[in-house]
Amino acid sequence: xxxxxxxxxxxxxxxxxxxxxxxxxxxxxxxxxxxxxxxxxxxxxxxxxxxxxxxxxxxxxxxxxxxxxxxxxxxxxxxxxxxxxxxxxxxxxxxxxxxxxxxxxxxxxxxxxxxxxxxxxxxx
Numbered sequence: 001x002x003x004x005x006x007x008x009x010x011x012x013x014x015x016x017x018x019x020x021x022x023x024x025x026x027x028x029x030x031x032x033x034x035x036x037x038x039x040x041x042x043x044x045x046x047x048x049x050x051x052x053x054x055x056x057x058x059x060x061x062x063x064x065x066x067x068x069x070x071x072x073x074x075x076x077x078x079x080x081x082x083x084x085x086x087x088x089x090x091x092x093x094x095x096x097x098x099x100x101x102x103x104x105x106x107x108x109x110x111x112x113x114x115x116x117x118x119x120x121x122x123x124x
Contacts, residue, residue, distance in 0.1 A: 029064035035106035041079040089114045
């Protein structure tokens with residue numbers, strides 16, 4: 001009959017704590033859709049970190065990136081330029097809870113707009 005081993009329990013607890021220590025306390029899956037043919041291929045930075053790269057015009061990302069709750073600075077750049085060198089669009093977005101979101105670059109009247117909306121509805 002197996003017996004309780006406190007060392008194993010302590011080791012498993014420490015291992016679990018170490019693997020989850022770097023994760024945000026609360027994060028939401030965020031998808032990116034590039035609904036603008038005029039934008040060309042783009043990269044998307046969130047808070048200065050590249051999160052989506054080489055996103056073709058009129059395409060959507062199949063896999064989301066996790067973003068922590070709160071305000072984030074989003075910058076869309078041409079894929080061949082670094083952040084801050086000819087940015088296509090810059091906006092602040094707010095992730096308010098853990099549900100899925102879609103960040104969409106799309107024409108709005110005569111300009112491009114970057115909008116965060118709840119839910120994930122892939123392009124048709």
